[in-house]
Amino acid sequence: MSKTFETKRLFAKLDAAAPKGYAAGLHIRFAAPLISNSTYDEKWTEYYTMNAYGLRDPIIGWGLSCEGVIRWSELELPDPFNIWGQAAEYGLKYGLAISCGPMQSRTIVGVSRDDREFTNQEAEHIAGIVRTLHEIAEPKTELTKAQLQALRCIADGDRHAAAAAKLGISESALKARLVSARDRLLARTTSEAIQRAKEYRLL
Numbered sequence: 001m002s003k004t005f006e007t008k009r010l011f012a013k014l015d016a017a018a019p020k021g022y023a024a025g026l027h028i029r030f031a032a033p034l035i036s037n038s039t040y041d042e043k044w045t046e047y048y049t050m051n052a053y054g055l056r057d058p059i060i061g062w063g064l065s066c067e068g069v070i071r072w073s074e075l076e077l078p079d080p081f082n083i084w085g086q087a088a089e090y091g092l093k094y095g096l097a098i099s100c101g102p103m104q105s106r107t108i109v110g111v112s113r114d115d116r117e118f119t120n121q122e123a124e125h126i127a128g129i130v131r132t133l134h135e136i137a138e139p140k141t142e143l144t145k146a147q148l149q150a151l152r153c154i155a156d157g158d159r160h161a162a163a164a165a166k167l168g169i170s171e172s173a174l175k176a177r178l179v180s181a182r183d184r185l186l187a188r189t190t191s192e193a194i195q196r197a198k199e200y201r202l203l
Contacts, residue, residue, distance in 0.1 A: 004186060010133045017122065018039070019113040020041075020092055020113050020114050021039035022037075022112070026133060027138070028064075034137065034139055040090075041091060041092075044087060051081075057083055058075050058077040058078070059075070064106060069096055069098045070096065072096065075097065093114045094112065094117050095113070096111050097110050098127050107133070139200065143197065147181040150167070151194055151197055153174075160174055178190050181193050185197065
């Protein structure tokens, strides 16, 4: 089973456990997650982004300084922009914040529901999903020589046919190398794989 498939499966489990959705940032580095996903109300997500609430969100503030799981109602950080109150208007009334991983590669997830607090058992279940997601999404900092060659050709602007000819392989073999590189880097596209390879200083 590929890591990409397993990551999607775990995100689906997280969604099933969060009636009003979730927002996840996996392996946050240099203020940006390597993988992010959200199933919150699109209007809330748009409003949140438009107002740059990511810089002011108490969940992110807590997640960057603590590890574990906590109910939103138990967070004692200031909320001068009333993000909690505004989120509640979109149905995000109760929730959990989950944080795990080292400071230089932290995973922070928020999950929500609108009817009641999450139980301790639900919190433990969700925290387990998040920890597994964090482990599976651990970025690989090594690629095979063949994978690197294939990515480098595309990064240099070669089309598939030209890259395959340059490497002396078939076009289908080139595509297989690109697919395996994407899977290893947990990238959805070849351009994303190239970007991540550059971030890890592989290219």
